[in-house]
Amino acid sequence: MQNSIVTALRTYGVSTAAALALSLPVSLVGSLLGPSTGWADAARPVLRAGLALEISTLDPVRVTNYCENIIALNVYDMLVMPDPDKGIVPWIAKSWDISEDHKSYTFHLRDDVLFHDGRLLDAEDVAFSMRRVLAMPGLVGGYLRNVDRDHIDVVDAHTIRFNLKQLDPTFIRALVNLKIVNAKLLMANKAEGQFGEFGDYGAKYLQSKDAGSGPYSIAEFRAGEGVTLKAFDGYVMRKFEPGTPREVRLRIIPETVTLETKTLAGEFDLTFANPEPARVKLFSENPKFAIDRWPTLNNYYVVMNNTKPPLDDENVRKAISYAYDRNTVMNKIYSGGVPLRAPIPDSMLGKCDGITTYDFDMKKAAEYLKKSKYSPEELKKFKIEYASTAGSEPFEKTGLLLTLNLKKLGLNAEVKTVRWTDIVAAQTKPETAYPLVYFFDSTRVRQPSTLLQFYTKKGWGAPYPSGGIYWENPDVTAMIDKAAQLEDGSPEQSALYCDASKKIAAEAPAIFSHDDIHLQPRWKYLTAATKDGGSSQYEYRFDKFSFNTADPDFIANQAK
Amino acid sequence: MRFLRRLLNMLIVILFVSILMFVLVRVLPGDPVGAALGEGATKEQVDKFRTQMGMDRPLMVQYAAYLEGLFDGHFGPSLIESRDVGDIVWERLPATLELVICSLVVAIAFGVPLGIVAATHRNGPIDQIGRLCSLTGVAFPQFWAALMLQLLLGAALALLPITGRLSGPPPTQITGLYLVDALLTGNVSAFVDAFRHLVSPTIVMAVGPLAQITSMVRSTMLDELDKPYVSFSRAVGMPRFLIDYKYALRNAFSSTLTLIGFLFPLMIGGAFVVEKVFAWPGVARFGADSILANDYNAIVGVTLVVCLFVVAVNFVTEELYVALDPRIRLER
Numbered sequence: 001m002q003n004s005i006v007t008a009l010r011t012y013g014v015s016t017a018a019a020l021a022l023s024l025p026v027s028l029v030g031s032l033l034g035p036s037t038g039w040a041d042a043a044r045p046v047l048r049a050g051l052a053l054e055i056s057t058l059d060p061v062r063v064t065n066y067c068e069n070i071i072a073l074n075v076y077d078m079l080v081m082p083d084p085d086k087g088i089v090p091w092i093a094k095s096w097d098i099s100e101d102h103k104s105y106t107f108h109l110r111d112d113v114l115f116h117d118g119r120l121l122d123a124e125d126v127a128f129s130m131r132r133v134l135a136m137p138g139l140v141g142g143y144l145r146n147v148d149r150d151h152i153d154v155v156d157a158h159t160i161r162f163n164l165k166q167l168d169p170t171f172i173r174a175l176v177n178l179k180i181v182n183a184k185l186l187m188a189n190k191a192e193g194q195f196g197e198f199g200d201y202g203a204k205y206l207q208s209k210d211a212g213s214g215p216y217s218i219a220e221f222r223a224g225e226g227v228t229l230k231a232f233d234g235y236v237m238r239k240f241e242p243g244t245p246r247e248v249r250l251r252i253i254p255e256t257v258t259l260e261t262k263t264l265a266g267e268f269d270l271t272f273a274n275p276e277p278a279r280v281k282l283f284s285e286n287p288k289f290a291i292d293r294w295p296t297l298n299n300y301y302v303v304m305n306n307t308k309p310p311l312d313d314e315n316v317r318k319a320i321s322y323a324y325d326r327n328t329v330m331n332k333i334y335s336g337g338v339p340l341r342a343p344i345p346d347s348m349l350g351k352c353d354g355i356t357t358y359d360f361d362m363k364k365a366a367e368y369l370k371k372s373k374y375s376p377e378e379l380k381k382f383k384i385e386y387a388s389t390a391g392s393e394p395f396e397k398t399g400l401l402l403t404l405n406l407k408k409l410g411l412n413a414e415v416k417t418v419r420w421t422d423i424v425a426a427q428t429k430p431e432t433a434y435p436l437v438y439f440f441d442s443t444r445v446r447q448p449s450t451l452l453q454f455y456t457k458k459g460w461g462a463p464y465p466s467g468g469i470y471w472e473n474p475d476v477t478a479m480i481d482k483a484a485q486l487e488d489g490s491p492e493q494s495a496l497y498c499d500a501s502k503k504i505a506a507e508a509p510a511i512f513s514h515d516d517i518h519l520q521p522r523w524k525y526l527t528a529a530t531k532d533g534g535s536s537q538y539e540y541r542f543d544k545f546s547f548n549t550a551d552p553d554f555i556a557n558q559a560k
Numbered sequence: 561m562r563f564l565r566r567l568l569n570m571l572i573v574i575l576f577v578s579i580l581m582f583v584l585v586r587v588l589p590g591d592p593v594g595a596a597l598g599e600g601a602t603k604e605q606v607d608k609f610r611t612q613m614g615m616d617r618p619l620m621v622q623y624a625a626y627l628e629g630l631f632d633g634h635f636g637p638s639l640i641e642s643r644d645v646g647d648i649v650w651e652r653l654p655a656t657l658e659l660v661i662c663s664l665v666v667a668i669a670f671g672v673p674l675g676i677v678a679a680t681h682r683n684g685p686i687d688q689i690g691r692l693c694s695l696t697g698v699a700f701p702q703f704w705a706a707l708m709l710q711l712l713l714g715a716a717l718a719l720l721p722i723t724g725r726l727s728g729p730p731p732t733q734i735t736g737l738y739l740v741d742a743l744l745t746g747n748v749s750a751f752v753d754a755f756r757h758l759v760s761p762t763i764v765m766a767v768g769p770l771a772q773i774t775s776m777v778r779s780t781m782l783d784e785l786d787k788p789y790v791s792f793s794r795a796v797g798m799p800r801f802l803i804d805y806k807y808a809l810r811n812a813f814s815s816t817l818t819l820i821g822f823l824f825p826l827m828i829g830g831a832f833v834v835e836k837v838f839a840w841p842g843v844a845r846f847g848a849d850s851i852l853a854n855d856y857n858a859i860v861g862v863t864l865v866v867c868l869f870v871v872a873v874n875f876v877t878e879e880l881y882v883a884l885d886p887r888i889r890l891e892r
Contacts (some may be wrong), residue, residue, distance in 0.1 A: 001730070012862070034628050054640075054849060056640045056641045056642075059639060059642075062642060064596070064597075071616060137597055137605055137608060137609035137612065138597060139597060141605060142597070142605060145605075201644060204643065207641070207643055222841065223641075223648065223651055223652070223841065224652055224655075224841025224842070224845065224846065225724065225725065225839070225841045250843075251721055251723070251724065251839065252839055253839045254839060254845070255754060255836050255837045255839070257707055258707070258710060258722065258723055258837055258838075258839065261707075261710055261714065261715050261722060262710060262714075262715075263713060263724065265714065265718065267722060283580060316616040352730045390852060391852060409672070419852055419854060420852070420853075421592050421852075421854040422589050424594040425589060425594060426589070428594070428603075462603070463593075463594025463597070463603070463606055464594075518652065540829065560718075
């Protein structure tokens with residue numbers, strides 16, 4: 001044991017003599033305390049991973065952060081499944097018909113899907129789930145807000161029709177966020193609440209339990225500690241292959257360094273959160289680890305308040321865009337990325353030539369500033385605050401880099417650290433919205449109009465950073481409205497989104513930074529996600545993961 | 561009568577803190593509702609949720625409803641977890657209490673003897689080392705110490721768990737303090753498991769208070785040992801042990817008791833760094849997250865609980881003064 005202590009201490013830069021001296025008492029204490037012991041069952045492998053954010057709810061309607069989303073998408077099923085290559089594929093819905101006016105959608109459901117309590121899923125459950133989503137406040141309700149709650153028709157046990165209040169090109173894609181809940185189970189467990197005969201719609205029950213039909217069920221939930229999922233043997237949508245995790249233990253580890261330490265120590269099989277660029281080599285230089293990398297659809301922007309001087313001047317906005325050192329942000333502050341040219345990433349936009357880009361160029365920035373309607377003296381007087389979300393180091397670093405460059409141009413820019421809640425509140429009014437806000441949009445509904453809406457009056461004042469842009473161009477609004485009436489994904493629709501993107505980029509109402517690269521360090525015995533899942537976190541459906549159960553590291557780590 | 565008067569004072573303090581916190585969190589900028597609903601929320605949904613939470617009513621009406629709820633044991637719903645803050649606080653409080661109590665016990669158990677030895681061996685090697693350690697202990701960044709312990713004892717040596725409160729199933733809940741519950745139910749494996757998880761965070765939490773207690777005991781003991789009664793006692797041949805521990809320590813301990821009284825609630829409120837690094841599911845971490853999320857009821861709830869401990873510990877400390885020094889009672 002002492003040898004391992006000395007080796008470990010040497011790894012952390014302690015001299016051999018000091019390591020030897022320190023190892024003696026430590027090994028003595030160690031023999032008294034003794035390490036924990038366990039055992040590995042190759043037939044029922046356990047996936048162990050850490051979550052960097054708190055799990056505040058298990059209710060699929062209330063999930064907001066990515067950790068809660070990972071749990072929800074493993075416990076519940078959806079009508080449609082996102083697919084990285086095909087966009088959307090049938091899932092619980094075998095097929096669907098769309099009316100001529102694109103306002104009525106009829107879904108034909110599978111008849112063999114079981115909930116975790118053994119009951120068959122039917123159209124009433126889907127209707128209940130949709131009504132619940134629309135009645136309860138939450139993120140998902142926002143995505144499906146155009147569904148007419150009073151006209152959800154259960155045609156028969158396996159057919160359901162949704163009617164839209166207005167055209168919504170995002171509807172089908174937004175359905176990946178509708179998790180189907182077991183209506184009878186929730187009604188049997190409803191508590192007192194504000195929804196009349198539905199009580200609390202089972203909200204209290206879903207704080208710690210599940211009512212899903214997904215590949216995993218919730219075996220245990222301890223607030224502040226984590227959640228344990230068990231494979232659902234009655235799952236018909238995909239067979240559990242040998243090596244597929246039969247149990248998933250997700251533990252909340254708010255500190256990312258600790259999370260990485262636990263992964264390196266073999267207590268976790270992978271990490272969901274990107275390691276900091278400086279710490280990537282801890283994994284890349286370790287022969288037992290592999291790092292998967294893939295571009296995400298986390299779109300990073302620096303949104304500008306276009307009503308606040310001097311940002312009401314297009315030339316100033318262009319100068320700021322040129323002063324933004326995208327490559328340094330992507331490659332030094334983050335671990336790589338794919339540049340954004342417009343609000344919509346190229347992977348969603350498709351081929352679209354002629355978009356104005358603003359590659360880092362301080363000379364051009366100075367030239368545009370000279371063209372400004374404001375004199376250099378006037379420009380100095382305007383305070384340009386960059387709001388950095390409290391607790392995010394990369395956001396602050398990006399702000400420091402940008403404001404430093406803006407100061408070189410003679411602008412009075414500074415970084416202000418603000419809580420997310422305060423940013424969200426400030427953006428709802430043009431007079432309070434911050435001049436510059438850096439953030440990322442994870443594009444949970446992968447349809448261009450969700451990102452473009454903030455460049456029309458419809459998106460003004462939304463409680464979100466993009467709600468504080470306050471920019472519009474009537475031509476752009478007309479194009480987006482027209483695209484909404486066309487078949488989703490059609491060439492005509494894509495052309496309109498392309499034209500709208502060109503017009504937006506030409507006036508630089510925001511800095512379109514980049515999509516980041518996701519880094520996933522994992523032990524080599526685990527085959528996990530290798531590319532984006534087609535919608536937020538869908539790459540983390542654990543039933544697609546697989547262990548090499550013969551690997552000695554797997555056996556050793558499962559016992560930890 | 562004195563007891564009732566003090567109890568009334570405590571209630572007034574708590575009421576005042578509740579009003580102050582209730583008003584402060586609501587008048588400061590920030591929109592917790594918009595943030596709680598996420599990026600897809602529309603203005604209409606935000607307004608609807610605000611109405612559901614009663615936030616559209618006048619502040620006085622909101623406070624009256626809050627106070628009414630408090631008397632029924634409800635702290636109001638959390639915006640983040642959509643359940644009563646009281647439930648969350650009582651669920652998480654034992655974890656923090658267990659950690660703080662263990663840390664304080666360790667700090668007192670080591671700090672008091674160290675302080676005495678340092679004072680009785682003034683300017684000697686033990687005193688010098690003790691002072692150096694105290695200074696280092698006070699200046700120790702908890703965050704760094706926690707990560708180093710995790711790397712050494714957890715990752716490199718695999719002696720202790722890196723994070724968490726328990727690896728196996730918890731003991732049957734009686735108090736919520738795992739060590740106590742495991743003992744009461746005779747669950748040895750849970751006791752060992754909980755103990756192993758407590759070691760690292762306790763060390764990190766105890767280092768600062770230990771240094772402060774050592775320093776306080778040393779300085780007050782030195783003052784006491786310089787007094788004439790000590791010289792007289794030595795002159796008449798009274799055993800040194802008796803002078804140091806029975807008379808000098810007892811007289812010197814009031815200041816240390818005050819310090820311990822302050823440390824306890826401070827440690828509850830300040831445990832969030834240790835709770836975060838060790839993924840300890842305590843109330844301090846919840847409180848820190850609530851501030852970032854501007855979760856009104858949660859901020860007020862956690863503050864009230866910490867305030868409750870401040871006044872309760874203050875109450876107990878003052879009673880202990882009387883036990884230590886009967887003159888205090890006579891002076892009242």
